[in-house]
Amino acid sequence: MDYAFIPSPAQSVWEIPLPFGLAVPIRAYALCIVAGIVAACWVVEALLRRRGAPRFFVLDLAVWAVPFGIVGGRLYHVVTSPDAYFGADGEPLKAFAVWEGGLGVPGAIVLGGVGVWIACRRGQVPFSMVADAAAIGLPLGQAVARPCNWFNQELYGLPTNAPWGVEIDAAHQRDIPPEFRGAEAYEPAFLYESLWNFGLAAVIWRLDKRFKFGAGRAFAIYVLGYGVGRFWIEGRRIDVAHDFLGLRVNEWLSLVMIVGAIVYLLRVKGKRGVLVPGEAGGLRMVDWDSADARAGKLVEVEVGSGTVESEVSDEGSAEPDESKASS
Template identity: 50%
Template sequence: MTVLAAIPSPTQAVWELGPFPLRAYALCIIAGIVAAVVITERRWVARGGAPGDVLDIAVWAVPFGIIGGRLYHVVSSPRPYFGEGGDPLRALAIWEGGLGIWGAIALGAVGAWIACRRRGIPLPAFGDALAPGLLVAQAIGRLGNWFNNELYGRATDLPWALTVYEWTGTRAVVGADGQPLVLGTFHPAFLYELLWNLAAALVVVWADRRFRLGHGRAFALYVALYCAGRLWIELLRTDPAETILGVRLNVYTAAVVGLLAVGYMVWQRGRPREVITRGRDAGDTATGRGDRAGAAPAVAPATAEVRDGEDPGGDGGRRHSDG
């Protein structure tokens, strides 16, 4: 029986379709966004939110998130852009890859807050519906790193080691024999994070169902779980990055943000989940505030109030149709 010696990597990440380049990284990001919107829509509507809210909020949150992700990546890995021999204009080349999740979440939250405010939706309630879908989106996005032969850890000869090729930025360098030049075999950090994100999504769905999390606690649990995984995965990486006292900046970020998320969950413990009332116009959707003049009637108790131990998000407890 043949044993897999190493996980192969793609040798090409861009395909030219006439004048249009088709980039695997971009396709993975788009697929992740679509998955997050679909999952969040089902969870949001099941909680009593209005259909269409999620897509309207995504129109604001996604562009803000992409800009924030790129800004954090450039700040945390500035050498290719501002170091010796770097090209500052490449900082704008998002299609080449490089989005920092910390910046994406931070600035994406600003965009979501603007959209939620316009529709009268409290951001924490929306964040709770979003959390599992966001983890699934991040998992799908990590496949883009695989196509780009990036996000790997220290060298290893373990059976699940990742084969990484010498890379031009879009494809593997080919030797005189026509075969791609192998850089070595390394820990597949992208795969570790992908699997961790999917497992964390299931934990968030379970905890949300079991404890009826509200007021941003499901989102905080997502942040805490993601940071815990990112902390040990980041310690495996050897690619160039900004460091403080010899430790990668992302390690500090994961530790600080994770502790803040845990603190928020403790602070909000014991609060009952919000009751979401349906509405289509700004000010017509509210949580925990009852009906307003001109607003749609509140969700019937059968859907707004769920007995302990049942799935408050309906689809939120289904194994893996919603994360």
């Protein structure tokens, strides 16, 4: 086998046999998405716990954000690529076939954000605090999940002779414009985005560690960075997409994200917040460098049938003290 380029996947679905001749399909696309969700949740949980949030609050977030995000991502894909489902040769029922690929990140972020807002309201945790934690977890999760497009042989760019070019077999070249079909390899736009998001997560982590962003400013930097990356990556893609005034729809949306994030960063200021016990019970958010935060107050949260106390350090982080768990 010639490995001058990244080969197309030999298999993307595995079946687990069941009695009576049945089988359960395990799809690589879904496994990548799940891996991305787990990576994002792991990072967000660690960051929220350091800021005084209840332990495992990320699970409450995931219960709402994941299904909302999947629905939002699919809706965005179907709305921006309607011909495949409602065009002359479209198949409307395939709009529900998420496993075949097609989740739009902008839609997933917007509707997933609604799910996060609901979870925050129920858990009495500030939405802005969760958003700033997600600013690092989201790009990492996206980077981990992006190989799903390799398994589905989608999100490719112009033909290339570079060694990182990806092979697309004939059965998956239907969305390639005729003038580009039959090339040995194509630019892996999905790989570009994965690497960009890994770098974006690292940059935001370093900036947040130094400047201790609050009031959603870290999330605005994520939106800005993702918009910049998505704009140039979209410009490399050749798969069929709707254009408007010479730019793909996703390019226009990327520009809106960039401008919106810049305006937000210029208009909204705020320090990082941490959670401490409120006078009337529950939790309240204070600035990380406030007297309450520096006092090292304890945040007691329920864990199963017992409690665990988390101490807010003089740097505004909340570290769980396992030795103080009670049953």
